[in-house]
Amino acid sequence: MNAFRFHEPLLLLLLLPVLAAGLWSLRRDRRLAVTFSSVALVRLLPVTIAQRIRRLLPWLRIAGMVLIVIAVARPQFGREEFRVRTEGIAIEMCIDRSGSMQALDFPVEGERVSRLEAVKHVFRQFVAGEGVFDGRPDDVIGLVAFGGFADAKCPPTLDHGTLLEMLDTVKIPEPIYDSQGRMINERLLQEEQATAIGDAIAVAVDRLRDLKAKSKVIVVLSDGENTAGVNTPQDAADAAKAFNIRIYAIGVGSNGTAPFPSVDLFGRQVLRPQQVRLDEAALKELAQKTGGRYFNAKDTESLAAVYEEIDKLEKTETEGQIYTDYREYFQILLLPGIACVLLELVLSATRFRSLP
Secondary structure: OEEEEEOOHHHHHHHHHHHHHHHHHHHHHOOOOOOOOOOHHHHOOOOOHHHHHHHHHHHHHHHHHHHHHHHHOOEEEEEOOEEEEEEEOEEEEEEEOOHHHHOOOEEEOOEEEOHHHHHHHHHHHHHHOOOOOOOOOOOEEEEEEEOOOEEEEEEEEOOHHHHHHHHOOOOOOOOOEOOOOOEOOHHHHHHHOOOOHHHHHHHHHHHHOOOOOOOEEEEEEEOOOOOOOOOOHHHHHHHHHHOOEEEEEEEEOOOEEEEEEEEOOOOOEEEEEEEEOOOHHHHHHHHHHHOOOEEEEOOHHHHHHHHHHHHOOOOEEEEEEEOOOOEEOHHHHHHHHHHHHHHHHHHHHOOOOOOO
16 A cells, blocks of 8 residues: 655654744844834835845745654655565466567457466456456465576565566567677577476475465466476476366467567568467476366456456455655755745855845
8 A cells, every 4th residue: 555654753743942942033124223213214115136136945845844843854755664464365477578479460459469468468457457357455376487497586475566567678689780680699599499398387386385385376378389488387286186186278379470579671560471380288287286276368268267267166264564765855854944045045145135
């Protein structure tokens, strides 16, 4: 929950003496420098701009001191830290970000998007409770992204805001060119175009195995076959089964050809069909071995069936604490406050200096 706070709120009490001193100085400044027998003629003189500015100098000093006091109290904006006790399940999402996920054959809100963007879109709705989904506020959810390597993006957490921020960082690797147009990450790009399903499941098992939850689930979303990694999908599934973790495998797309973005000879963005292969047999084996299920997802309705199945799992009570760093805003007030005080001192000692 977004919140504003002062880290040192008691320091705001300094505003009382600051305002009192400021009002006292204003009364003290209301004195006559020279005594006249009659001020009738003086009243007829026009009020100059300098005189008007001179009257504002005490207020400038007061405003500067007020800003400094508020800055010293350290205003902060962030999200409240609080403990939550809920009943949910532990879920580790494994999202494929290999090269084949670039295929533009998924419609989202009437627009053709890549498979990865479609998966991220539905996952975001699933977690946040948008569209046809109710949200997962009580589930501990983690995130693993994998191509040729498995990368644990976010540990299982109840802080779904941070989880969705990490989801935005999951992208398909792209070529990097130097100033002469030569690709400098060709080898790494080739490795990342592969699919390490076994390693992704192994990382997910490692994240879930020590959690105290009656139901632990790994959801694997992939559109290809295992072509890289140290662990085979079968060995990783055996490990999941040993820790009583179910695997729900989702095959994204289908076998055959799919449109991929490309650039023609004239530098225009075009779509070219490429052959893709979805190893449904391997994904089904993973799910069956651990007591889960396999789904083929060609649209959001197919993914919804997975989450309906997850809803039927046994819940367990979970306690966690959400941590979010507060951002400091004292500098926004401190610098203008110091500037106001210094400006008043300089003007009072120079242009608007008055006789004692």
